[in-house]
Amino acid sequence: MVASNTNPKSKRIVIQPVTRVEGHGKVTILLDENNKVKQARLHIVEFRGFERFIQGRPFWEMPVVVQRLCGICPVSHHLCAAKAIDQIVGGENLTPPAEKLRRLMHYGQTFQSHSLHFFHLASPDLLFGFNADPSIRNIIGVAAEYPELAKQGILMRKFGQEVIKATSGKKIHGTGAIPGGMNKNLSIHERDELLKDIDQMVQWSHGALNIAKNYTLEHMDTALEFGTFESNHMSIIREDGAMDLYNGGLRAIDKDGNKIFDHVDNQKYTDIIAEEVKNWSYMKFPFIKSIGTENGWYRVGPLSRVNTCDFIDTPEAEAARIEFKDITGGKPNHLTLAYHWARMIEVLHSIEKIKELLHDPDLQGKDLVTKGDRRDEGIGVIEAPRGTLFHHYKVNKDDQVTMCNLIVSTTSNNEAMNRAVQKVAEDHLSGQPEITEGMLNHVEVATRAYDPCLSCATHDMAQMPLKVTLLNVDGQVIDERIKQ
Numbered sequence: 001m002v003a004s005n006t007n008p009k010s011k012r013i014v015i016q017p018v019t020r021v022e023g024h025g026k027v028t029i030l031l032d033e034n035n036k037v038k039q040a041r042l043h044i045v046e047f048r049g050f051e052r053f054i055q056g057r058p059f060w061e062m063p064v065v066v067q068r069l070c071g072i073c074p075v076s077h078h079l080c081a082a083k084a085i086d087q088i089v090g091g092e093n094l095t096p097p098a099e100k101l102r103r104l105m106h107y108g109q110t111f112q113s114h115s116l117h118f119f120h121l122a123s124p125d126l127l128f129g130f131n132a133d134p135s136i137r138n139i140i141g142v143a144a145e146y147p148e149l150a151k152q153g154i155l156m157r158k159f160g161q162e163v164i165k166a167t168s169g170k171k172i173h174g175t176g177a178i179p180g181g182m183n184k185n186l187s188i189h190e191r192d193e194l195l196k197d198i199d200q201m202v203q204w205s206h207g208a209l210n211i212a213k214n215y216t217l218e219h220m221d222t223a224l225e226f227g228t229f230e231s232n233h234m235s236i237i238r239e240d241g242a243m244d245l246y247n248g249g250l251r252a253i254d255k256d257g258n259k260i261f262d263h264v265d266n267q268k269y270t271d272i273i274a275e276e277v278k279n280w281s282y283m284k285f286p287f288i289k290s291i292g293t294e295n296g297w298y299r300v301g302p303l304s305r306v307n308t309c310d311f312i313d314t315p316e317a318e319a320a321r322i323e324f325k326d327i328t329g330g331k332p333n334h335l336t337l338a339y340h341w342a343r344m345i346e347v348l349h350s351i352e353k354i355k356e357l358l359h360d361p362d363l364q365g366k367d368l369v370t371k372g373d374r375r376d377e378g379i380g381v382i383e384a385p386r387g388t389l390f391h392h393y394k395v396n397k398d399d400q401v402t403m404c405n406l407i408v409s410t411t412s413n414n415e416a417m418n419r420a421v422q423k424v425a426e427d428h429l430s431g432q433p434e435i436t437e438g439m440l441n442h443v444e445v446a447t448r449a450y451d452p453c454l455s456c457a458t459h460d461m462a463q464m465p466l467k468v469t470l471l472n473v474d475g476q477v478i479d480e481r482i483k484q
Contacts, residue, residue, distance in 0.1 A: 010030060010031060010032050010033060010038070011030075011031045011035075012028060012029070012030055012031075013028070013029040013030075013031065013429075013435060013440070014026060014027070014028050014029075015027040015028075015029075015440055015443060015444065018042070018444055018447055019444060020120075020121040020122075020124070020138075020444070020448055021121065021447065021448060021451075021452050021453075021454060022070065022072045022073075022451075022452070022453040022454060023044075023070075023452070023453060023454025024044075024454060025042060025043060025044050025447075025452070025454045026042075026043050027040065027041065027042050027043070027421055027443055027444075027447070028040070028041050028043060029425050029429065029443070031429070031430075034431065035429075035430065035431055035432055035433070035435075036430045036431055037422075037425045037426045037429055037430045039422075040418075040421045040422040040424075040425035040426070040443070041280060041281075041418055041421065041422075042281075042414075042417050042418050042421050042447060043280060043281055044281050044282045044283045044454050050066060050068075050069055050404070050406065051404045051405060051406060054066065054401055054404055055400075055401055055402060055403070055404065056400050056401065057400065057401050058399050058400060058401075059085055059088055059179075059378075059393060059395045059399055059400070059401055060085065060178075060179055060399070062081040062082075062084070062085055062391075062393060062401065063078050063079075063081040063082040063085060063175075063177050063178065063179075064078070064173070064175055066078075066081045066391070066406075067081070067173055068173065069406075069408075070453055071172055071173075072113060072116070072453060073109065073113055073384055073385060073386070073453055074172055074173050074174075075105060075106065075108070075109035075164055075168065075174070076106075076109060076382060076384035076385065076389055077384075077389070077391070078168065078173075078174065078176075078177055079102055079105065079106055079177055079246075079380075079382055080380040080381065080382040080384070080389050080390070080391040081380060081391050081393075082102070082177035082178065082179070082380065083247075083378075083380030083381070083382060083391070084378035084379055084380030084391045084392065084393050085179045085378055085380075085393070086179060086180055086181075086378065086380075087375055087377070087378035087379065087380075088179070088374065088375050088376070088377070088378040088393070088395060089179040089180050089371045089372070089374065090180075090371050090372025090373040090374060090375065091179060091180025091181060091369070091370045091371040091372060093370060093372075094180070094181055094370060095181060095365070095367045095368060095369075095370055096362045096365065097182070097185060097362045097363065097364075097365030097366070097367055097368055098180075098181035098182045098367075098368050098369065098370070099246075100357055100360055100362050100363055101167050101176070101182045101184075101185060101186060101363060101368075102167075102176075102177055102182065102246065103246050103353070103357060104163060104167050104186070104354060104357045104358070104363065105163065105164055105167035105168055105174075105176060105177070106245060106246050106382070107163070107245070107350040107351075107353045107354050107357070108160045108161070108162075108163025108164045108167065108350075108354065109160065109164060109385065110160075110245060110346060110347075110350045110385050111156070111159070111160035111163070111201075111347060111350040111351055111354065112156070112157045112158075112159070112160025112161050112163075112164070113160070113385040113386075113451075114302075114343050114344070114346060114347045114350070114385055115153055115156040115157045115160060115208070115347060116153075116157050117343065117385075117451045118153070118208060118212065118340065118343060118344060118347075119139075119142070119149070119150065119152070119153025119154075119156070119157075119208075120139045120153060121139075121448060121451070122340055122448055122449070122451075123139075123142055123149070123153070123211075124136075124137045124138050124139065124141060124142055125137065125441070125445050125448070126211070126212075126215050126340070127142060127145070127146060127149075128141065128145075130438060130441050130442050130445050131436075131438030131441070132438075134437060134441070137441070152204045152207070152208070155197075155204075156201060156204055156205070156208075156347075159194075159197055159201050160350075162193075162194060163194060163354060166186055166190040166193075166194065167182075167184075167186065169183075169184065178369065179371070180369045180370050180371045181368045181369035181370055182368045182369070183368070183369075184368075185363060185364055185365060185366065185368060186363040186364060187364070188364065191358055191363065191364075194354075194358055195358055198351070198354070198355050198358065201351050201354075202316075202348075202351050202352070202355065205344070205347045205348045205351045206316070206348065208344050208347060209320060209341075209344040209345060209347065209348055211344075212340040212341040212343070212344040213320075213323070213324075213341050213344070215337075215340070215341075216335070216337060216338055216340070216341045217327075219337070222337070223335045223336075223337040223338065224335065225427065226335075226336060226337055226424065226427075226442075226445075226446065227336040227337075227419075227420035227421075227423050227424045227446035227449070228334055228335050228336050228337075228423070229334060229416075229419055229420075229423060230255035230334050231255060231297070231298060231299050231334060231416060232252055232253065232254050232255065232260060232288065232291075232296070232297070232298035232299070233252065233253050233298060233299050233300070233303070233304035233307045233308050233332060234250065234251065234252040234253075234288075234298045234299070234300055234304060234308065234388060234412070235250075235251060235300060235304050235305040235308045235309070235383060235387070235388055236248035236249060236250055236251070236266065236381060236382075236383055236388060237249055237250075237251040237262075237263065237308060237309060237310075238313075239263070240310075241309065241310030241311065242309060242310065242311055242312065242313045243305055243306075243309035243311070243312045243313070243349065244383070245305075245346075245350075245382070245383040246382060246383070247382070248263075248266075249262070249263035249264055249265060249266065250263075250264040250265075250266055250269065250272065250381070250388075251263065251264075251308050252272075252288060252298060252308070253307065253308055253332060255332060255334065256331065256332070257307075257330075257331055257332050260288060260290070260291070261288075261290075266379065266381035266390075267379050269379065269381065269390055269392075269407075270392075271289070272288060272289055272290070273286055273287070273288060273289065273407070274286070274287060274289050275287075275407065275411075276293050281414070283410070283411050283414045283454075284407075284411055284414070285297065285411075285414050285415050286298075286407055286411060286412050286414075287415075297415035297416065298412065298416075299387075299412070299413055299416045300386070300387025300388045300409055300412040300413055301339065301342075301343075301385075301386050301387035301409060301413060301450065301451070302339055302342035302343040302345070302346050302385075303333065303335075303338055303339045303342045304387065305342070305346070305383060305387075306321055306324060306325075306333070306342040306345060306346075307332040307333060309321075312345075312349055314348075314349050314352035314353060314356070315352075316348055316352060317345055317346070317348045317349035317352055320345045320348060321345055324338075324341060324342065324345060336420050336446055336449045336450075337449055339449045339450060339451070340449065343451070346385075376394060376395055376396070377392075377393070377394045377395070378392075378393050378395075379391070379392045379393075380392075384408075384409045385409075385451070386408075386409035386410055386413070386450070386451050386452070386453055387409030387410075387412055387413060388407075388409060388412060389406075389407070389408060389409050390405070390406065390407040391404075391405075391406055392404065392405040392406075408453070409453070410450070410452045410453050410454065413450050413452065416450070417446075417447055417450050417452060420446040420447065420449070420450075421443055421446055421447060423446075424442050424443050424445075424446040425443055428442045428443075429443075
């Protein structure tokens with residue numbers, strides 16, 4: 001929609017809501033009298049306040065409560081909170097069955113979430129084009145034109161959810177991870193049911209990877225400029241430098257691949273990362289302390305994980321990673337549209353890990369919980385589908401949460417998404433005599449590449465303006481109270 005700005009010679013374009021993303025957001029674009037883009041911003045308009053209202057709750061509730069942030073990536077919050085609470089009960093050294101069950105759950109989450117995003121949210125743009133008629137540029141259009149592909153996407157997500165159900169008890173908002181371990185193992189029947197479909201899932205994962213790879217290569221001229229810019233990247237890394245989505249030390253690289261920090265204990269994340277607040281968004285803006293707010297911002301997620309890791313420990317995904325890195329001569333890949341390709345590499349990696357774990361007899365183990373010395377603070381870090389996720393809790397002697405800080409993946413990508421929106425708006429809207437729906441969709445495409453979860457990323461800022469107005473039956477104001 002286009003609306004007049006306070007300056008009669010300028011215009012304000014609002015895209016609200018941003019479609020085919022999780023959560024609610026809007027984009028505002030300011031044009032001058034010559035239709036040149038002056039400013040473009042992604043605004044997060046939701047407010048959830050989890051960091052405040054869980055204060056006073058018993059710490060053992062956190063793995064179940066905090067995952068209510070989202071219905072798309074609850075497993076990531078469930079496991080990250082559990083990792084933080086493990087430390088409070090002294091149970092961070094999980095038994096082999098418990099850790100492998102959690103990893104299986106996590107790979108199921110990554111598999112289903114990436115499949116959902118690629119097939120349901122991103123594929124309409126890739127299959128029909130950014131300027132296609134919006135009446136077909138959606139999952140219904142994909143199902144009509146590419147029925148087998150749509151079916152694959154649905155069944156791949158279903159498989160990932162079945163893995164989650166088998167390990168956590170439910171497909172959404174499960175209870176499997178508890179302080180110090182897990183509350184159930186994987187039965188032989190559950191294992192065999194999942195193994196029935198595993199080879200088909202591997203085959204379809206290869207197919208999805210080829211779609212994303214071929215699209216990027218065939219549209220390289222577009223990808224080189226579409227919301228693309230150089231940046232820092234961050235993820236957790238295994239001790240030997242391998243991609244590890246469940247546990248590891250923190251690594252950040254600069255635009256050339258030089259390490260900014262490496263294998264930093266994730267318990268010390270506050271030593272290297274800080275968060276900035278801006279008055280036009282409920283999302284914060286994290287940055288690397290040693291660099292500062294102006295240039296210390298970074299990207300996370302599939303693109304960053306493929307950029308930061310030294311290798312992937314499953315053979316087929318590693319072959320795909322090598323091919324991915326070849327197009328940039330081994331240097332970091334900064335293409336925004338390459339997020340889709342990297343995401344499908346992780347889909348293949350996840351199904352390879354699921355297949356490997358399903359053949360591990362430890363999953364039927366009964367030694368599932370451990371504990372040790374009680375602590376008053378716990379920090380959990382995990383690679384959620386959208387990127388590095390931090391959960392930080394402090395508790396008192398009565399086992400109540402007194403402090404909670406969440407740095408969600410989408411929050412870390414906040415600055416990058418805003419830069420992508422700005423660049424695409426400048427490249428595709430500036431100077432145009434007429435702004436079309438297709439042009440505006442270009443801006444949304446840039447946002448969708450990050451697969452943002454806007455529901456998860458809303459953040460408490462310690463105060464929330466509250467205005468209550470009391471009206472009588474005639475609509476007249478009787479009283480009004482404002483709390484800042």
